[in-house]
Amino acid sequence: MTQKRLVIVGNGMAPGRMLEHLLDASPDAYAVTIFNAEPRVNYDRIMLSPVLSGDKSFDDIIIHDEAWYKDNNITLHMGAKVTKIDRIAKTVTSENGIVESYDKLVMATGSNPFIIPCPGHDLSGVLAYRDLDDTNNMRAAAAKGGSAVVIGGGLLGLEAAAGLNQIGMDVTVLHLMPTLMERQLDTAAGYLLEKELESRGIDIRCKANTKQILGEDGQVKAVELDDGTVIKCDIVVMAVGIRPNVQLAQDIGLEVNRGIVTTNGMQTSDPDIFSVGECVEVGGMVYGLVAPLYQMAKVAAAHLSGPSDALFKHSETPTKLKVTGCDLYSVGDFSEGEDREDIVLRDAKGGTYKRVIVQDNAVIGAVMYGAVDDGPWYNELLKSAEDISEMRDTLIFGQAYQGGGGADPLAAVANMADDAEICGCNGITKGTIVSKMNDLGLTTLADVRAHTKASASCGSCTGLVENVMALTLGDAFQMPEVETVCGCTTHDHATVRRLIEAKGLKSIPAVMQELEWSTAEGCAKCRPALNYYLVAAWPGEYEDDQQSRFINERVHANIQKDGTYSVVPRMFGGMTTPDELRAIADVADKFDIPAVKVTGGQRIDLLGVKKDDLIPVWKDLNDAGMVSGAAYAKGLRTVKTCVGADWCRFGTQDSTGLGIKLEKLLWGSWSPAKLKLAVSGCPRNCAESTCKDIGIVCVESGYEIHYGGAAGLHIQGTTKLGNVTTEQEVLEYCAALTQYYRETGHYLERIYKWADRLGYDHIKSVIYDDAEARQGYYERFLYSQKFSQVDPWAERVAGAEAHEFAPMADIKLEAAE
């Protein structure tokens, strides 16, 4: 029989595998000719990273060497890019003039790396990461030392980064999204990965948007970000994704969507043309991992070697990162949902994270970091859709626990040897705790802490210690009732704040991982609290997470019951001017604001402003020199004053002036709950100082500082902190007191509750009696104010958070008719 002619365009991993199947099935059905744009044989693209890092040579990763093609008398045209295909004459023509005719054709053009078309993308030194040439270019650059910027924190980008870092380059990774590999990992796993890579000296910058690549005589010099940051570098590696390479297919009129559209039999819209690999779109999907491509190869081979009912079937491919030491595994669908149950297991000490997503008693997805051994097992459960209701309680502990009751934490502790360490900080073993408890008859956690030091330091072992106590005391032991931040955690506010400091946690995902949150994303209760604690703990370092703030603080206005807003400009110390009043009146007219009210805080409230008017309203108020009064903030609200010595016959000091100074010092600061001050010019107390969070009462000899008053849900008079003689002292003492409250208050805890909890004598001993401590708090307050005294209105008028204020679209009804 005369052999049919099979021509293959592209010589990547997919067609390579297809040929192997074809040769097995029907060795001499076809005379095979391959065109490959790359000037080389078929190699294992997956293994380019080991080549980059020098662990392997190119020869090590060749799949089919020259001999293989000869033995199977396959003609391979290397470095021959196909540019023309004539579907009528059934011929293929390459750039360098080779013409071959075919009976069957296979398009296997793979995909092209996507290059961000930003200014400078065409400079020399800007590389992709796709083939051996890219890899060699990177190695050549690294040989000269210097630094590299990798754009893209996905699989490829991170492999490139790790490789370059391993061969001695300074590497910075720029990633647009808040966490690495967000398509494959949830935020928790992304955080652990980031932590690991940073520990190797790779500088990871998320939410980094590349503005342009800067060069000098045609050569890359640096990358500039949207925010103006400039990062010097000698090469830029773009790994921001791939696009199916469909140009040729399009030119010859095959049906092309995102990829070359094929049937489940891998047949294109031309029955004589098949397609396999990353260039294919089958069942509406395109693929970027070899497992599905190999399945395509098998199916295509079957159909080429005769009638067959082989069909391509979609299946989830697990993601792994081939960077030694970064063990991660993710498969399936791990987005949350009502109908889904999320089972999370975190081990802060071991730095591991496991999350299995269950729907209708079947596993539909899993994300793992650190402890990945059970990945394949979960993947099996996912594929088989096996009913897991039997093992639900122990599922998360992995295959090893099935059948064995190892899931019970008490049992786990019971199995621990006596010399097993329970408290790492203090090196306390289980045996020590048990014997001390028996010898001294200890029954409470406090006692055990006092006598053994177990869990007395970082406290992360508290749970373990309690389990040991439970075992030793049996029923006699009651778990201490802690008032937790919310249902997402077993920690109380104080513990969370302490651990944020102790462990240097600087992001919400970091806190949730290290403190073993039981939910993936927290809730509306814990997120704002954590955001505040991080703002307070890391001034200037932590970037405020807008999505974790209540709407009032996100849009810097109070939402009203009808969804409109109120706008309260600051009037420092309750003083205003004709110009300010005029500006307020004009704004009220211009935006026909329904209500203008004098507030209980000695300033003016514009109520009923439409959301879309907020920005222009603020602009006009800004232009008149006014800033936000923060009437919405868990932060400084008002400093009320009386007329004081300037006018009042009783006035002893300039209460108004002091109030203004205080408000100028304190405005903009965030605090656990709102903070309101007042300054009265004499003990008649017309500014109600003695029911404020902090209140000053002026006297002949100077100033009385009071605090811990309440006049809202709860009524309580202030307690006196002490007397001072100068205005400067008032400012310093009040700022120090505020900072102490900012650092130790529980979220939403007003000063009076905080002081009741800590004790007034204790606070006095720290802020009033201890000059050194006071000085420390005062300085830390001034430092954090550097970052918080920016007017949020001005920022937004200038364009910040614009999305908050304008609708995304306005659909006129006709459009939908």
Next chain:
Amino acid sequence: MNVQSAHWVAVGTLDDIPRQGARRVLYGDTTIAVFRTSQDRVFALEDRCPFKDGPLSEGIVHGVTVSCPLTNWIISLETGEAQGADSGATQTFSVKMEGDTVFLGL
């Protein structure tokens, strides 16, 4: 009470919506809140809490639920129904993604 999509109308791209956030789409007299979860899933609900009409687009998004900014009712982005002890539901709109473009079924 899922609205059967009469038309698909493009309302913007994924990037227009902040992660764990929402944007409003004005549709005649109705305001629709279009949400984006941390996992980049997109949902659309009428921008009105079934309890006190709070604008859900301004709530805090966690998982596939949003907490009403006025009353902290927790509303499912998938079904529009109030979670836990509360009961009531907000109208949902079907959403379709084509590439990065967000379409609402109206």
